[in-house]
Amino acid sequence: MTHTALIADIGGTNTRLALAHGPELDAGSIMRFRNAEFADFEAVVAGYLPRVGTPQISGACVAAAGPVVDGVAELTNIDWVLDIPTIARAAGTDEVALLNDLQAPGHAIGRLAPEGLETILPAAAPPAPGATGLVVNVGTGFNAVPVHSTPTGRLVPASESGHVNLPIRTEADLRLSHYVDDSHGFPAVEEVLSGRGLENVYRWHCAETGAAPELRGSEIIAAAEAGRSPQAGAAVQTFLRFLGTVxxxxALEHLPFGGIYLVGGVATGLGALLKTGTFAAGFRDKGRFAGFMEDFPVTLVRDDRAPLIGCANHLHERRTA
Structure with missing residues (x-):
């Protein structure tokens, strides 16, 4: 018997819901809802299920934008309470899984269609079957998680990699780190490698050159691609170098011979700029280990359904383990 599962990807602004049958996501069932229009997650589900025929739900898996501790998700930019009992009530099932929004695409790795993937750096040899992978998210924030294959199933441990120290190599890097210090005087990686981080780097380049900062977000990338702003171009190159370095x-910490996968809106927005050489130079600038870095392929995930696909596969794997 094929089970029908409720799958959800909850961000700070929107929630996407879908149905899955076993590990297969029903692409036609995907719908997006604005969180501000609903009192809570249960209200979103109540509005969704009648639109897909009110199916009998036998399991649910939710990816939430925020850390998950002891079955409770601390959501970003929304005051919903999201925990296992809430999800169970909303879906009408006791079989519930709750992941953070980076663990979910970790469970999708190896299960995404080739057309949703773009090679950024090929490896010297094909990825080893069952080898550790690494998912790196560059979006509203920054984070990274390893993906391990184990005898009892896939393990994607939680992480807060965006809040480690920014790596400093030059005097300019040091000036940038002081510029992006947060309110605690701490230059975290996320203050450079994120959506707001790109804006921070752009404003820093403007301050260094005496230019007025006139661009925001995707405008910086577009101006860099078109060559319209020296500061935007310099900001993107600095961003790519730090992204490669981090x-x-x-990669050296986790040895992801199964591949590195870049996800998130900023990573996708950078697109072809990731192939300009700056990212590769930062990635391989590891002294006597520079050649060793060629063993790790880097792929850009363009399929934005990856969290939903990962949730469906995670729930199915739990059932069949």
């Missing part, structure tokens, strides 16, 4: 550091 991703390379994470």
């Amino acid at each position: 991703t390379g550091n994470l």
